[in-house]
Amino acid sequence: xxxxxxxxxxxxxxxxxxxxxxxxxxxxxxxxxxxxxxxxxxxxxxxxxxxxxxxxxxxxxxxxxxxxxxxxxxxxxxxxxxxxxxxxxxxxxxxxxxxxxxxxxxxxxxxxxxxxxxxxxxxxxxxxxxxxxxxxxxxxxxxxxxxxxxxx
Numbered sequence: 001x002x003x004x005x006x007x008x009x010x011x012x013x014x015x016x017x018x019x020x021x022x023x024x025x026x027x028x029x030x031x032x033x034x035x036x037x038x039x040x041x042x043x044x045x046x047x048x049x050x051x052x053x054x055x056x057x058x059x060x061x062x063x064x065x066x067x068x069x070x071x072x073x074x075x076x077x078x079x080x081x082x083x084x085x086x087x088x089x090x091x092x093x094x095x096x097x098x099x100x101x102x103x104x105x106x107x108x109x110x111x112x113x114x115x116x117x118x119x120x121x122x123x124x125x126x127x128x129x130x131x132x133x134x135x136x137x138x139x140x141x142x143x144x145x146x147x148x149x150x151x152x
Contacts (some may be wrong), residue, residue, distance in 0.1 A: 065106035
């Protein structure tokens with residue numbers, strides 16, 4: 001009986017250790033601009049307008065969307081949770097604006113280094129990226145959390 005209790009106790013301790021040491025990684029999608037942007041807070045409505053091609057100006061600088069296509073999951077979450085469109089609907093909307101108004105669609109980046117360089121070199125530019133990507137680059141500023149993974 002004493003031996004069985006020890007085995008149960010050891011099993012319980014191992015299980016407790018595993019549960020306590022399991023790291024819950026929480027991913028966040030951030031709105032990002034160059035560190036010297038000086039734009040202040042961007043509202044959700046302004047962000048939607050910018051990425052839908054509607055001109056938004058702050059201090060005589062037009063806000064410019066840079067579409068982050070480096071991670072399909074981040075792009076999908078951004079479009080669904082912030083723009084409220086599927087990727088197909090979003091692309092249709094952009095093509096429609098090109099034909100109706102002569103607008104230019106957002107510049108699309110498939111490599112994170114190019115995206116960061118575009119942010120730094122284009123005044124008024126905005127994009128979204130994962131928090132771990134943001135932490136890897138200097139000279140960027142987070143303007144807020146757009147989405148957080150609530151799964152633990």
